[in-house]
Amino acid sequence: MQPRPDPGRRLVHPLAEAGPRSKGRVLVVHPGALPPTVHRHLADALPDGVGVDVLDLQGLGEYADLAASGCLTSAASVESLARRLTTEIDDRVPLGGRYVLVGWSFGGVVAHAMTCHDLLPRLPERLVLLDSIAPVPGYKATVEELEPSLLVDWFAMYLGARRGQLLQPAPDSRLDRLDWVLEAGLQTGALAPGTGLPGLAKLYGRFLDGLRLNSHLVDGHRPAVSPVPTVAVRAERSLLAEQGPLGWDRITTAPLPVITCPGDHYSMLTDPAAAARVAGVITAQLATTLPRETQR
Amino acid sequence: MDNTARTLTAREIEEWLAGKVAARLEVEPDSIDRDQYFDDFGLDSTEALVLAGELEAWIGMELQTTALWYHPTISELAAYIAEERAGDATAA
Numbered sequence: 596m597q598p599r600p601d602p603g604r605r606l607v608h609p610l611a612e613a614g615p616r617s618k619g620r621v622l623v624v625h626p627g628a629l630p631p632t633v634h635r636h637l638a639d640a641l642p643d644g645v646g647v648d649v650l651d652l653q654g655l656g657e658y659a660d661l662a663a664s665g666c667l668t669s670a671a672s673v674e675s676l677a678r679r680l681t682t683e684i685d686d687r688v689p690l691g692g693r694y695v696l697v698g699w700s701f702g703g704v705v706a707h708a709m710t711c712h713d714l715l716p717r718l719p720e721r722l723v724l725l726d727s728i729a730p731v732p733g734y735k736a737t738v739e740e741l742e743p744s745l746l747v748d749w750f751a752m753y754l755g756a757r758r759g760q761l762l763q764p765a766p767d768s769r770l771d772r773l774d775w776v777l778e779a780g781l782q783t784g785a786l787a788p789g790t791g792l793p794g795l796a797k798l799y800g801r802f803l804d805g806l807r808l809n810s811h812l813v814d815g816h817r818p819a820v821s822p823v824p825t826v827a828v829r830a831e832r833s834l835l836a837e838q839g840p841l842g843w844d845r846i847t848t849a850p851l852p853v854i855t856c857p858g859d860h861y862s863m864l865t866d867p868a869a870a871a872r873v874a875g876v877i878t879a880q881l882a883t884t885l886p887r888e889t890q891r
Numbered sequence: 892m893d894n895t896a897r898t899l900t901a902r903e904i905e906e907w908l909a910g911k912v913a914a915r916l917e918v919e920p921d922s923i924d925r926d927q928y929f930d931d932f933g934l935d936s937t938e939a940l941v942l943a944g945e946l947e948a949w950i951g952m953e954l955q956t957t958a959l960w961y962h963p964t965i966s967e968l969a970a971y972i973a974e975e976r977a978g979d980a981t982a983a
Contacts, residue, residue, distance in 0.1 A: 754937075757937065786941075787914075787915050787938060787941070788914070789911075789914050789915070790941055790945075791945055791948070793944045793945050793947065793948030794940075794941035794942060794943075794944040794945040794948075795941065795944070796944055797940050797941060797943050797944020797945075797947065798937055798940045798941050798944065800944075801940050
């Protein structure tokens with residue numbers, strides 16, 4: 596039993612309309628896991644008059660089909676996804692309008708690719724990467740290469756964020772097992788009553804399939820250096836404990852500020868304090884006056 | 892309980908599914924429409940996957956990815972599973 600690909604799942608989710616005296620637009624590239632409307636918290640934290648649209652990769656047939664089928668032999672690539680999304684920019688950003696391109700997680704990889712190779716008719720003021728890992732050597736890894744305890748931790752973050760809960764293992768828990776996730780999930784309400792280990796394992800399997808898909812796409816990607824000034828925002832409890840830009844400094848134009856926001860990789864999208872922090876970063880970018888060279 | 896070794900009727904599977912859906916929706920099993928599309932029960936994708944995993948453990952077999960797409964109601968899915976299991980038993 597797998598959820599059907601939703602034929603009605605849209606590519607573009609408008610969350611806020613730009614006002615008559617537009618203060619700019621924000622386009623967010625969203626890869627899935629959480630619903631695209633999760634960025635409503637960010638939209639609400641931005642000033643009135645800033646338009647916000649979410650570009651949902653799950654609304655792209657080729658990406659959604661990959662996710663549903665688990666088939667990794669498709670011709671889809673980061674570049675093909677980026678090209679497909681860039682056709683939306685003209686529709687959403689009026690001529691002469693200023694916009695910030697945001698990408699969360701794998702969405703950051705696609706957003707970065709959109710700014711390269713002259714794909715965009717108009718470059719954004721800034722590229723803002725939300726807790727994203729660069730697709731560069733040293734940061735590419737398959738699911739099988741990652742520590743099981745790390746994967747289970749990520750899964751727990753995801754489950755918790757869906758219900759606004761933080762799942763913590765008991766002191767004696769085996770961190771590479773789902774048992775503690777089940778117990779913590781039931782205790783906090785992140786999992787429905789009666790959920791058992793077989794059901795949780797099925798969900799975990801789908802979670803890993805999603806990671807495998809993104810890992811496969813990243814592995815085949817050879818990124819260029821983006822000409823767009825970039826800011827990296829990292830969650831306090833990020834996917835990786837390593838500090839710093841997670842490889843993005845190699846494929847972005849220096850300097851690359853790295854800013855921290857509250858929450859973990861998933862709850863940074865649902866936590867109002869985190870949304871406020873990210874909104875502040877974006878607002879500052881829209882307020883910056885840039886030289887003509889960034890406009891095509 | 893793993894039911895790999897015994898025959899399950901479509902009715903039994905239907906009752907199990909209705910019971911599980913009812914529990915998640917916090918309603919009585921009798922109120923669950925067996926001919927309603929799964930999508931219309933308001934279960935999100937994660938809840939559907941959890942239910943799928945528990946169903947697979949109960950029937951003792953893995954369902955094909957497309958099972959729900961082609962059999963999108965409790966009654967249709969139950970009939971499909973019962974038929975598949977009967978076919979597997981015959982072939983064994």
